[in-house]
Amino acid sequence: MSGSSAFVISNILPYLCGILALLLLWQYHQKQVLTGRIQSIDIFDRSGIRIYVFATPDDGQICKACWEANGMVYLPSQVANKDFVPRGSSCANSGRCTIVMAGMYGAWLEARNVVHRLRAAGRTGSLKLSAQELSELLKGNWEQSVSAATDRLAVLMLAALSGEKKNPEAAINAYRLAIREAKEVHDLPLVVPAYLRLAEVxxxxxxxxxxxxxxxxxxxxxxxxxxxxxxxxxxxQRGLMAIKKSRLKTASVGRRA
Structure with a gap:
């Protein structure tokens, strides 16, 4: 009987060791994810996006509905919902407000905190960041995080929207960068707003x-x-640019006359 038990143990021991090794590896992986050293990718979501930030420029031309939604953050599951609406009500300017829905992985400390808060929000899958919280998110050490390449254009775009008045040159550079370098699917929604805001600035x-x-x-x-x-x-948006073109041509002719 003892010989039989020893035989069974010797047979299952490698499997037990393998399971233990996998558990240790999983715990190590979780620690790396929590500290932002590696990205955790959902196999059902290959975009690598964990949060979406809704933002508008602070130019005094944004309607109340769009402005009140500035700083809202959503889980991808919410944004993917066919009934998803980022604002509490429709744009009062009939879609003429420039809005941005920037997708980010968010591996740096401030972004990870937002991700944790979002997940703790339960079924709503959303929360509102104050102006200070949004500023702290964008001023975090994102460039040193593992998601820097993924989040670069989104962070610069969001910073440009909130900083057009204080630092228009930085905003211009950020908008040009988005226009020129947005190639990934999660960055493409930034391009048209970048054109609109760059023209305005x-x-x-x-x-x-x-x-x-x-x-x-x-x-x-x-x-x-x-x-x-x-x-x-x-x-x-095409109409807005057409109007701007007409006015710019008139101004250009008047300046040369």
Missing amino acids: LVNMSRTDEALALVQEFEERYPREGRTRPYDPTET
Whole structure:
């Protein structure tokens, strides 16, 4: 009997050791994820996005509904819902407000705290960041985190939206970067808002020729003809740029007359 028991133990011992090793490896992996050293990717969600931040520029032209939603943060499961609406009510400017829904993995400390708060929020899957909390999130040490490459354009875009007045040159650089370098699916929604805000900032700085060239670039990148692609500008956004182009041409002619 003892010989039989020894035989059984000797047979299952490698499996027990394997299970123990997997448990230790899993615990190590969890610690690495919690400290932001590695990314945890859901096998059912290959985007690598854990939070979405809703933001608007602080330019005094944003409607109340859009402005009140500024700083809202959502779980991807909420955003993916077909009935998802980021605002409490519809845009009072009929979609003319520039809004951004920036997706991030968020591996740095401040972002991880937001992720934990979101997950603790339960079924709502959302929370509102104060202006200070949003600022602290964007000023965190994201560049040294494992998600820096994933989150770079989103962080710079969000910082530009809130800092257009204080540092317009930094905003211009961030918008140009989004326009030029957004290639991943999670970054593509940033491009059209970047065009819209960049044009606005250039106009406000009286850089008419640059603004006009930008609008023309926008029209070439998003021609009306052909198949509609995801993240193409809406008709309202096309109309805003067309109006801006007309005004810029008039201003340019008047300046040279």
